[in-house]
Amino acid sequence: MSLMQPGDIIQTCLRTREVMKSVEWLGDRVRIIDQTQLPTHLIYVDCWTPEDVAEAIVALRVRGAPAIGVAAGYGLVLAGQHSRAVDLGSWWGDLDRAVDLLRRTRPTAVNLARALDVVRAATNLATDVEDAKRRALEAAHAICEEDRQANRRMGDIGADLIPSPANVLTHCNTGSLATVDFGTALGVIRTAHRRGKTIHVWVDETRPALQGARLTAWELLMEGIRHTVIADGAAGFLMKRGLVDVVLVGADRVAVNGDVANKVGTYSLAVLARAHGIPFYVVAPTSTIDVSIPDGSAIPLEERRPEEIRVLGGTLIAPQESPALNLAFDVTPHELISAIVTETGIARPPYRHSLAELTLARTGSSVQE
Numbered sequence: 001m002s003l004m005q006p007g008d009i010i011q012t013c014l015r016t017r018e019v020m021k022s023v024e025w026l027g028d029r030v031r032i033i034d035q036t037q038l039p040t041h042l043i044y045v046d047c048w049t050p051e052d053v054a055e056a057i058v059a060l061r062v063r064g065a066p067a068i069g070v071a072a073g074y075g076l077v078l079a080g081q082h083s084r085a086v087d088l089g090s091w092w093g094d095l096d097r098a099v100d101l102l103r104r105t106r107p108t109a110v111n112l113a114r115a116l117d118v119v120r121a122a123t124n125l126a127t128d129v130e131d132a133k134r135r136a137l138e139a140a141h142a143i144c145e146e147d148r149q150a151n152r153r154m155g156d157i158g159a160d161l162i163p164s165p166a167n168v169l170t171h172c173n174t175g176s177l178a179t180v181d182f183g184t185a186l187g188v189i190r191t192a193h194r195r196g197k198t199i200h201v202w203v204d205e206t207r208p209a210l211q212g213a214r215l216t217a218w219e220l221l222m223e224g225i226r227h228t229v230i231a232d233g234a235a236g237f238l239m240k241r242g243l244v245d246v247v248l249v250g251a252d253r254v255a256v257n258g259d260v261a262n263k264v265g266t267y268s269l270a271v272l273a274r275a276h277g278i279p280f281y282v283v284a285p286t287s288t289i290d291v292s293i294p295d296g297s298a299i300p301l302e303e304r305r306p307e308e309i310r311v312l313g314g315t316l317i318a319p320q321e322s323p324a325l326n327l328a329f330d331v332t333p334h335e336l337i338s339a340i341v342t343e344t345g346i347a348r349p350p351y352r353h354s355l356a357e358l359t360l361a362r363t364g365s366s367v368q369e
């Protein structure tokens, strides 16, 4: 269902300073923006079942670590609502089947698994099926609200790190589309711009799904932030020429020692930034820190269909017979990361210590695992 033309939305957002909601609960369904259609079509899709939500996550209609966490949480709520079970035992059985389905969609972003665990656990103390449904919905809403607030706080905290004027280089999409709204790394850029800093953003196109070119550029356009889309391979030479002051990226999972899994290409940027003496910042809510993972080698990394590499916009761009490797994520070792901005503060090396403190600062005031 297309509600507005992309141009209308851009005008509306520039007027109201509102940012897009990538995921929204509408009482009996989850509404998402179909991100595969951007930037040419702004289409909202309604997911009525957990299967609809799972399909949307696998197909990258909804994507970005926090956004898929929130979508999966609501997907579980849908499973609970649709269950015909009258006793709690059978209802939990239905819920657990949906947990399995949704957990299998994408392995790297910890937000997804965490949201499923939180919503499922919230029903443990339910007295009957209706009570369990209510508790599941409350938990999903809490995850959504927690993300919304975390993004604003990361924007405030991280904007202090950005000089003015600044050429910022970013990778993939970390904006309102990747979260509930506002964004992580892009949220920092947004806040710096709103504070009056002079910002220009180099937008890595981010092959193969082009989240940078299609989504980040679109969001920056809506916010009125100057930007230029570049081929992924151009970043190093721009750094060499002194045209990059800071690199800002998001994260799908942060290990206890500060190693960071993010969109493939992030590692190369971190190496390049180190070689050129440029600060490399990761912006991620504490919900993206996985306290069960000691270092990056234990993070499960998604590998997607080779077809996504060989085919671009419906056109074959490599021989069908040529093998293609489609790694969706890579791991950046903590030694290459200057700081990690979270909603409870800025973690600096040694991360084992600083991340533990910031994670502790979150617990108690927010959703518990």
Ligand code: MRU
Binding pocket: 063, 064, 065, 066, 109, 171, 172, 173, 174, 175, 178, 179, 183, 184, 185, 211, 249, 250, 251, 252, 262, 263, 264, 328
């Ligand atoms: O494959 P995607 O588009 O879901 O990958 C998204 C990223 O890599 C983002 O950088 C990450 O989720 C952080 S977004 C707030």
